[in-house]
Amino acid sequence: MDLKIRHIGKRFKNRTVLEDISFDVGPRELVSIVGPSGVGKTTLLKIIARLDAPDAGAVRFSAPPTRTHPVIIVFQDYVLFPSMTVRDNIGFGLRARRMDKRLIGDQVDRMLDYFQLMEKGHHYPSQLSAGQKQRVAIARAMIVNPAVLLLDEPFANLDRNLKMETARFIRKTQQEFGIPTISVTHDLEEAFAMSDRIGVLLDGRLQQFDTPKRVYFDAASPEVAKFLGPVNTIPERLFPLFRINGYPASQLLSGHILARPENLAMTPDEDGSGCIVERSFAGHYTAYTVELQDTAYTVYSQDDRFQTGQRVTLTLKPY
Incomplete structure (x- = not known):
């Protein structure tokens, strides 16, 4: 099964929510659409x-969805039946x-085992954590063998330390x-970790x-780049100072390039054109602010030996 979204448009009263949205999703592919709240992501789903x-x-759809192979959407609030146990929630679609x-019992057991919920089978939704509720909702979706699975803000109700673990679990489940x-x-971090391709939805478009790597390191516009995280703007006139030679013209954006902090x-260099004006420890890297010709550039480095006031040369690394 694969699907093609072609020129989707949607308006609510006088406001355009979605405009000319087109993309493909291949068999076994996980695609994430990212964007700020209220941009129309749930409407698209x-x-x-x-x-x-x-x-x-x-x-x-390459093959029309049917009652036995439907399109299933898992909403961010999970929509579990509060008066049903975990077992009954998961088996609802088969009943x-x-x-x-x-047969229902056998398949529910398989799902409980796969989603590590066997000990919670006779619990009710009110007795579960947010992560467990999410796994029940996904298990309920998977047991009916969906043609396509749609996930609405799958990390919205999870603690920060659970989000990346959940992203890996969703990816593993989707692939299997x-x-x-x-x-x-x-x-964003979780979307990058689990997706084959990513779409950036801004201003209804x-x-x-x-691919995640191309979207992050080779953004189509300054707006996309800034939405995805910190970014430096290097004008073409400063290319020699960054030792940039032969940069592809196709990747120039209005006479400049965009560089992530980890790409600098x-x-x-005692005669370097840059001077470190600030440094801060950020966990797995040190963030530096380097002033170069009255412009501040952010650099992420695993080398924490640089000091404020030190002169340096900045170079652009390929991604």
């Missing part, structure tokens, strides 16, 4: 799930299909079940759609 109709465009009780998946989120390297 609802259109793909056929819970809402677009004003323009279409969603095309609705009137499947044999013994082989289901094309679209996640919408504003949690899909500004860029590419520092070397000690």
